[in-house]
Amino acid sequence: MDIYVGNLAYATTEEQLKALFSEYGNVTSARVCTDRASGRSKGFGFVEMPDQAEANAAIEAINGREVDGRALRVNESQPKPRQDRRDEGGYNRRGVSRW
Numbered sequence: 002m003d004i005y006v007g008n009l010a011y012a013t014t015e016e017q018l019k020a021l022f023s024e025y026g027n028v029t030s031a032r033v034c035t036d037r038a039s040g041r042s043k044g045f046g047f048v049e050m051p052d053q054a055e056a057n058a059a060i061e062a063i064n065g066r067e068v069d070g071r072a073l074r075v076n077e078s079q080p081k082p083r084q085d086r087r088d089e090g091g092y093n094r095r096g097v098s099r100w
Contacts, residue, residue, distance in 0.1 A: 002056035003078035007045040009033065010069035015046070022048045025062060026055025047078055 006018065019031035033046040050056040056077075064075040 002050055002053055004048045004050065004056060004060060005045065005074075005076055005078040006048060006063075007074035008071050009042065009044050009046055009073065010071050011042045011044060013042065013046075013069060018046055018048060021063065021068065022050065022059050025059035026050055026052050 004022070009018070013033060015031045015033050018033060019028050022028045022031065027050060029049040029051055031046065031048045034043045035041060036043055048059075050059060060075050060077065063073055066073055
């Protein structure tokens with residue numbers, strides 16, 4: 002199961018994130034999302050745990066827990082909504098008509 006972890010302290014490392022979730026079971030991966038330009042943490046990340054029961058236990062236990070002075074928001078990761086090009090109304094991101 003993929004798990005979203007929000008409100009991370011900017012200094013949190015992937016190793017720390019993995020260690021936090023490893024208390025509840027096997028962690029396949031832990032990733033802190035960073036800004037491409039600056040390399041600075043965006044304050045959220047994702048953890049992958051293969052066992053559903055362990056993942057649910059981790060979510061239940063860690064959600065709301067204060068880590069490095071910040072209350073973490075933890076839940077099952079939802080797929081990013083697909084942007085339908087038809088919804089753009091004929092305009093690109095800069096507001097310039099394609100027609």
